[in-house]
Amino acid sequence: MYKWLMPTLEELSQRLGRSKLHHGILLMGDIGCGESSLAIAMANRILCQAPTGALACGKCKGCLLFKAQSHPDFHEVTTDKTQIGVDAIRQAIDKVTKTAQLGANKVVLIEQIERMTESASNALLKTLEEPTDGTFLILTTNAPQYLLATIKSRCEKIRVPMPSFAQSESYLLEQGLPVPTATELAAYQHSPLLYAEQYDQKAVNFKAFHDDFNSLVDGALNAHEAAEKWKDAATDAVNWTAQLCMQRFSLNVKQTIENSDTVVGAHWMQGYDKATVAGKKLRQAGLNKTLILAALFAQIQI
Numbered sequence: 001m002y003k004w005l006m007p008t009l010e011e012l013s014q015r016l017g018r019s020k021l022h023h024g025i026l027l028m029g030d031i032g033c034g035e036s037s038l039a040i041a042m043a044n045r046i047l048c049q050a051p052t053g054a055l056a057c058g059k060c061k062g063c064l065l066f067k068a069q070s071h072p073d074f075h076e077v078t079t080d081k082t083q084i085g086v087d088a089i090r091q092a093i094d095k096v097t098k099t100a101q102l103g104a105n106k107v108v109l110i111e112q113i114e115r116m117t118e119s120a121s122n123a124l125l126k127t128l129e130e131p132t133d134g135t136f137l138i139l140t141t142n143a144p145q146y147l148l149a150t151i152k153s154r155c156e157k158i159r160v161p162m163p164s165f166a167q168s169e170s171y172l173l174e175q176g177l178p179v180p181t182a183t184e185l186a187a188y189q190h191s192p193l194l195y196a197e198q199y200d201q202k203a204v205n206f207k208a209f210h211d212d213f214n215s216l217v218d219g220a221l222n223a224h225e226a227a228e229k230w231k232d233a234a235t236d237a238v239n240w241t242a243q244l245c246m247q248r249f250s251l252n253v254k255q256t257i258e259n260s261d262t263v264v265g266a267h268w269m270q271g272y273d274k275a276t277v278a279g280k281k282l283r284q285a286g287l288n289k290t291l292i293l294a295a296l297f298a299q300i301q302i
């Protein structure tokens with residue numbers, strides 16, 4: 001379990017112990033906050049037969065079956081598809097309408113519930129309204145804005161926090177990874193988990209992009225060459241361009257105030273705006289990513 005999520009797990013576990021835990025728990029957080037680990041730890045804790053604190057004991061029959069992924073009272077809705085359909089939800093609900101086989105509790109886990117179709121949401125709604133005894137629904141999402149209001153209102157909403165910079169730093173040190181600067185971590189939405197992932201795909205990382213960005217600005221790198229190089233990571237490249245333009249803009253403004261010169265940051269503010277527009281274009285299907293990037297990169301060259 002990630003350390004920055006322990007206070008949240010402790011609070012939920014305490015309430016479970018006092019029988020004050022809501023049967024529908026919606027874990028909401030930004031991508032990379034670790035909500036999935038929290039959901040699994042909570043499911044395990046609910047099914048543990050001999051818990052002592054916030055965490056499951058790891059030794060009882062319930063924990064051993066959970067670890068072996070064969071607990072009879074645990075049902076995770078999984079799908080390879082982009083959407084979660086009504087059949088998958090009905091199957092999971094069918095299983096928890098029966099009495100618990102091992103302990104008293106049953107858990108259904110559904111991750112990224114914004115992927116549910118409307119009929120799937122309605123099927124889930126019924127269970128949220130009339131849960132059977134000892135049933136807990138643990139739901140996660142990175143995009144609560146896409147959920148039906150009725151789903152949100154029938155759950156207890158838990159905001160999953162992103163770690164502080166110090167927490168991220170100590171997590172990455174424990175993983176044996178180099179500690180990023182604040183700017184580098186910001187390039188990964190302040191998530192040490194997303195930052196750590198870059199080590200699996202070494203060519204596509206913020207450091208490499210930052211170097212190319214500087215070369216573009218200096219004119220040492222051609223906009224078309226850079227676009228060709230970054231087209232497979234176009235969304236990252238556009239987000240990082242926005243971040244770096246904003247950083248240069250802030251620096252310019254600071255220097256302007258210190259030297260009481262005329263403002264020279266307009267170029268970077270334009271770059272930031274162009275990056276925002278490019279980001280929107282990338283979300284439209286069928287547009288040529290290399291051309292979008294080349295146009296943006298040409299813009300930031302002085």
Ligand SMILES: [Zn+2]
Pocket residue numbers: 047048049050051056057058059060061062063
């Ligand atoms: Zn246990």
